[in-house]
Amino acid sequence: MSRSSTSRSAEGRRRPPTIHDVAREAGVSRGTVSRVLNGGHYVSPAAQDAVNAAIRKTGYVVNRHARSLITGRSDSVAFLLTEPQERFFEDPNFNVLLRGCTQALADRDIPLLLMIAGTADERRRNLRYIEAGHVDGVLLVSSHSGDPVVTQLRRAGVPLVACGKPLGQTAKVGYVAADDRDGAREMVRYLYASGRRRIATVTGPPDTPGGVERLAGYRETLAECGLPADESLIVPGDYSRASGEAAAGLLLERAPDVDAVFVASDLMAQGVLDTLARAGRRVPEDVAVGGFDDSPAAVASRPPLTTIRQPWDRISAEMVRMLLARIGGEEAAGVILPTELVRRESA
Amino acid sequence: MSRSSTSRSAEGRRRPPTIHDVAREAGVSRGTVSRVLNGGHYVSPAAQDAVNAAIRKTGYVVNRHARSLITGRSDSVAFLLTEPQERFFEDPNFNVLLRGCTQALADRDIPLLLMIAGTADERRRNLRYIEAGHVDGVLLVSSHSGDPVVTQLRRAGVPLVACGKPLGQTAKVGYVAADDRDGAREMVRYLYASGRRRIATVTGPPDTPGGVERLAGYRETLAECGLPADESLIVPGDYSRASGEAAAGLLLERAPDVDAVFVASDLMAQGVLDTLARAGRRVPEDVAVGGFDDSPAAVASRPPLTTIRQPWDRISAEMVRMLLARIGGEEAAGVILPTELVRRESA
DNA sequence: CTGAAAGCGCTTACAG
DNA sequence: CTGAAAGCGCTTACAG
Numbered sequence: 001m002s003r004s005s006t007s008r009s010a011e012g013r014r015r016p017p018t019i020h021d022v023a024r025e026a027g028v029s030r031g032t033v034s035r036v037l038n039g040g041h042y043v044s045p046a047a048q049d050a051v052n053a054a055i056r057k058t059g060y061v062v063n064r065h066a067r068s069l070i071t072g073r074s075d076s077v078a079f080l081l082t083e084p085q086e087r088f089f090e091d092p093n094f095n096v097l098l099r100g101c102t103q104a105l106a107d108r109d110i111p112l113l114l115m116i117a118g119t120a121d122e123r124r125r126n127l128r129y130i131e132a133g134h135v136d137g138v139l140l141v142s143s144h145s146g147d148p149v150v151t152q153l154r155r156a157g158v159p160l161v162a163c164g165k166p167l168g169q170t171a172k173v174g175y176v177a178a179d180d181r182d183g184a185r186e187m188v189r190y191l192y193a194s195g196r197r198r199i200a201t202v203t204g205p206p207d208t209p210g211g212v213e214r215l216a217g218y219r220e221t222l223a224e225c226g227l228p229a230d231e232s233l234i235v236p237g238d239y240s241r242a243s244g245e246a247a248a249g250l251l252l253e254r255a256p257d258v259d260a261v262f263v264a265s266d267l268m269a270q271g272v273l274d275t276l277a278r279a280g281r282r283v284p285e286d287v288a289v290g291g292f293d294d295s296p297a298a299v300a301s302r303p304p305l306t307t308i309r310q311p312w313d314r315i316s317a318e319m320v321r322m323l324l325a326r327i328g329g330e331e332a333a334g335v336i337l338p339t340e341l342v343r344r345e346s347a
Numbered sequence: 348m349s350r351s352s353t354s355r356s357a358e359g360r361r362r363p364p365t366i367h368d369v370a371r372e373a374g375v376s377r378g379t380v381s382r383v384l385n386g387g388h389y390v391s392p393a394a395q396d397a398v399n400a401a402i403r404k405t406g407y408v409v410n411r412h413a414r415s416l417i418t419g420r421s422d423s424v425a426f427l428l429t430e431p432q433e434r435f436f437e438d439p440n441f442n443v444l445l446r447g448c449t450q451a452l453a454d455r456d457i458p459l460l461l462m463i464a465g466t467a468d469e470r471r472r473n474l475r476y477i478e479a480g481h482v483d484g485v486l487l488v489s490s491h492s493g494d495p496v497v498t499q500l501r502r503a504g505v506p507l508v509a510c511g512k513p514l515g516q517t518a519k520v521g522y523v524a525a526d527d528r529d530g531a532r533e534m535v536r537y538l539y540a541s542g543r544r545r546i547a548t549v550t551g552p553p554d555t556p557g558g559v560e561r562l563a564g565y566r567e568t569l570a571e572c573g574l575p576a577d578e579s580l581i582v583p584g585d586y587s588r589a590s591g592e593a594a595a596g597l598l599l600e601r602a603p604d605v606d607a608v609f610v611a612s613d614l615m616a617q618g619v620l621d622t623l624a625r626a627g628r629r630v631p632e633d634v635a636v637g638g639f640d641d642s643p644a645a646v647a648s649r650p651p652l653t654t655i656r657q658p659w660d661r662i663s664a665e666m667v668r669m670l671l672a673r674i675g676g677e678e679a680a681g682v683i684l685p686t687e688l689v690r691r692e693s694a
Numbered sequence: 695c696t697g698a699a700a701g702c703g704c705t706t707a708c709a710g
Numbered sequence: 711c712t713g714a715a716a717g718c719g720c721t722t723a724c725a726g
Contacts, residue, residue, distance in 0.1 A: 016480055018703055029713045034705055042711055061479035065421070066703035068412040070718045079461070095442070102461050106469060111460045111476070114426075114449050122453060129458070132408035133363060241647065270647070300588065300617070300647075365719055376697045381721055389695055413719035417702045 017058040025054035037062060077105060077323060078135040080115045080126060082142035082149045091239075091267070092296045093312060094141070097163060100316025101139055108324070112139075123149060131156045137323045139163070146207075159326040161319050165209045165334065174332040176318045180210050183308040183339035184217025187262050187290045190306075190341055192225045196260035196288055200233035202247040202272060204264040210239075214264045214292060233258065237268045244271025252279055259287055260347065266291040266298045269305055273346070288347035303345035311337050364405040372401035384409060424452060424670060425482040427462045427473060429489035429496045438586075438614070439643045440659060441488070444510060447663025448486055455671070459486075470496060478503045484670045486510070493554075506673040508666050512556045512681065521679040523665045527557050530655040530686035531564025534609050534637045537653075537688055539572045543607035543635055547580040549594040549619060551611040557586075561611045561639060580605065584615045591618025599626055606634055607694065613638040613645045616652055620693070635694035650692035658684050 019037075023030045028047055035043050036051045043051075054060070068074050079101055081094075102112050113135060117123040127149065130138060137159035142149060146168060153160050154172055162175040191199050201218045204211035215234070222229060232254040237243035244263060248271065251258055263269035269291035273283060281287045283303055291298055291307035298305035314337050326332065366384075370377045375394055382390050383398045390398075401407070415421050426448055428441075449459050460482060464470040474496065477485060484506035489496060493515065500507050501519055509522040538546050548565045551558035562581070569576060579601040584590035591610060595618065598605055610616035616638035620630060628634050630650055638645055638654035645652040661684050673679065 019705095020703080030704080031706080031713060031715095032711085035712085038705075044711055047711080061475060063416070063479075063703050064481055065412040065415040066718090067705075068718095069410070069416055069703080069720085070705050072718080074412070076460075092439075098461070099463060102463050103465075103469075106463070106472065109472070111462075111481075113423075113458045114445070114461050115458075116446060116449050116453070118450075122450075125453065125456070128408060129456075132410075134411055134458075274649070297647075300644075302621070366721095367719080377720080378697060378699095378722080379695085382696085385721075391695055394695080410719050413702090414721075415702090416704085416719080417721050419702080 016063075017060045018063070019060070021058050022051065022054045022060045025058055026050040072133070074134055074136050075109075076111045076113055076135050077320075078113045078115050078126075078130055078138040080117060080130075080138050080140050080142075080149070082117045082123065082140070082147055093293055093310065096312040097141070097316050100313050101320055104317050104320035108320075110324075117149060127152055127156075130158055137161070137327045139319050139323055140166075142166070159323060160332075161323040161326065163315065163319060165213075167207065167209055167212075172332050174322050174326055174334070176315050176322060176335045176337065177209065178310040178315065178339050179336050180213035180339075181217040181220075183292065183310075183341075184214040184262065184264075185221045186339070186341050187292070187308055188218050188221035189225070191260040191262060191288055191290060191347060192221070192227070194288065194347065197227065198233070198255065198257050198259045199227065200235065200251050200255060200258045200261040202235050202237045202244060202251075202261060202263045202268050204268075205238050206236070208239075210264060210292070214262075218262055230255070237264065237271075239265045239268060241267050241271040241274075244268030245275045246271070248272040248275035252281075260290070261287065262290045262292075264292050266293045266295045266301070266305055266307055269307070269346070270297055270301045273301055273303075273305075284345065284347050290347045294342050298342070298344065301346075306344045306347040307342050309340040309342045311339065363410075364407045365410070366407070368405050369398065369401045369407045372405055373397040419480070421481055421483050422456075423458045423460055423482050424667075425460045425462050425473075425477055425485040427464060427477075427485050427487050427489075427496070429464045429470065429487070429494055440640055440657065443659040444488070444663050447660050448667055451664050451667035455667075457671075464496060474499055474503075477505055484508070484674045486666055486670060487513075489513070506670060507679075508670040508673065510662065510666060512560075514554065514556055514559075519679055521669050521673055521681070523662050523669060523682045523684065524556065525657040525662065525686050526683050527560035527686075528564040528567075530639065530657075530688075531561040531609065531611075532568045533686070533688050534639070534653075534655055535565050535568035536572070538607040538609060538635055538637060538694060539568070539574070541635065541694065544574065545580070545602065545604050545606045546574065547582065547598050547602060547605045547608040549582050549584045549591060549598075549608060549610045549615050551584065551586050551615075553583070555586075557611060557639070561609075565609055577602070584611065584618075586612045586615060588614050588618040588621075591615030592622045593618070595619040595622035595626075599628075607637070608634060609637045609639075611639050613640045613642045613648070613652055613654055616654070616693070617644055617648045620648055620650075620652075631692065631694050637694045641689050645689070645691065648693075653691045653694040654689050656687040656689045658686065 019030050019033050023033045032047055033051050036048055105112050115126045117126045140162045150166055162173055164177045165175050166173050203215045235247040235251050237247045263272050269289055276283055283289050291305040294307045294309035298307045318335050366377050366380050370380045379394055380398050383395055452459050462473045464473045487509045497513055509520055512522050512524045513520050550562045582594040582598050584594045610619050616636055623630055630636050638652040641654045641656035645654045665682050
């Protein structure tokens, strides 16, 4: 226990022990130490033990810079949020995703670098950093179609996994997404089963997967249920609460007899609830409201929202797993994860 | 324009240009290239230009690992969220802070590593990483008193700046905080000025600066206004919405004549609003409600909250500035930033 | 102002 | 299974 625990003074930082200190302590060469550090192949059990003991004794931690310099890997990963998705930062879902990725990576001892590319300048800077090889791969949050970042990253050959299906360029880009279409179907089926017959929808932007897929699920299910397709029941939103409020206003004008609305996000559903309350419609008695996401907003709204749960924990875990696989040379793939209906009071 | 733009194939990643390639291109030694890279001291204008041109032409980007290996700096910074503050992750304030820090660092080309120390195991891992010198400093979110991470980081001599005053160990720890006490004072003064005389408060936990400072501000102002100190008007909460709901219930029992309540967070204020609505009290007519934070919840709640705005943008900018100064050798300091009353409808 | 050289702490063939 | 040695891409005194 001579100089174990800490190798720093109370004042400042000392020079940490190197592989050389460990080798001396263990009575072996630096090569041997390195070998046990990297999997312990071709090392005798005796040497193993000696080295491990020496590592504990000296408090040795590998210098990642030196390692990276020679391996060419950085053993770190970027979490990149691109412009169109920037407001996602205010979305509670984002936190769950970010935290999930951080922890899944931490389990493998891989640091996560957070990058925000809100402006063109920031985008340039981040791309430069990434393309310089400072990270081994990137977890991308950017589902809008035609995002230039996706194209550039792909061209640069950087391993890449997107959250949500990258519209139009699914070919070479790995992605993990919730089953938007099926989630929408389940919700609409549920509304129908509870007796609703004038079921409207507030959609997401048409250049997002959630915008198109959830609408598609809505349309299909209506048809399956034998309900007429009525375009006046379809109102566009942009995922914001304000757009939900406005959409509901429009809806009430165009179709006063509406008795249910499937809203493509919880945030918008809150806006719908606001408008409905102001119009004196009771929820769910007069109008049932179904959301999407199962974000904190679903619990926070009054009444609490019946909604479709996105499996964020699984999504983040899967994104990390897939990115690591891609870094290891595996081909891109798309993973679609099932959603789940969560019943609360709004429908 | 021979091999400018990209130096990678469409297939994978090529070996990026090194300082050696730049030197050859510019017709100078590697030492000279390095000098212009590091500030351009002792370099002739001619050499400057030649090197800069060569950098552009080759698309050279410095290999940070090689640089760090020799300088001993990592040129990166950790953003560490520790256990007691973990739920802060669900707090919208957190996003603003994290984003602000990320961008302030990005402006200086310093990557931010996100770390979450929710469990003891995670804490150990993160500390190990940090103490190994893999980051130059840490931005810490952990305001609960007696956080072991603070002590360990301090002992390890790692430059450190906390968000919020670290109770009990302000000595050697730099921190940036909003002026909680003054914010509380302003709110209570405002409630008093609008004619309220039975002003209650829902507090934060007593081991957080927001818990103690905001309560202190409340008490002081009441005294100054000549209002009697009535302990039944003080109800504890834990910053959660649910605790706000419960606190308001208790309050209504103990002091049915309450006509205003200063709530130490917007989230709790939402809970207070819920209970008040259920009890049939009109806000602000019967009871005025003041929050704290000016988080998105303040706008989202019905009615929108009159609250105290925390200057998160300034807080994050200041945290980064101070951390960089500390890394540069400057002494620790505490910075208190002023808050601002935001009037909306609840008071 | 500039080049040659040492060295940061590792990993990895290459011989044994 | 193990050691000696080369080399990853930089920075920084040290001589000129």
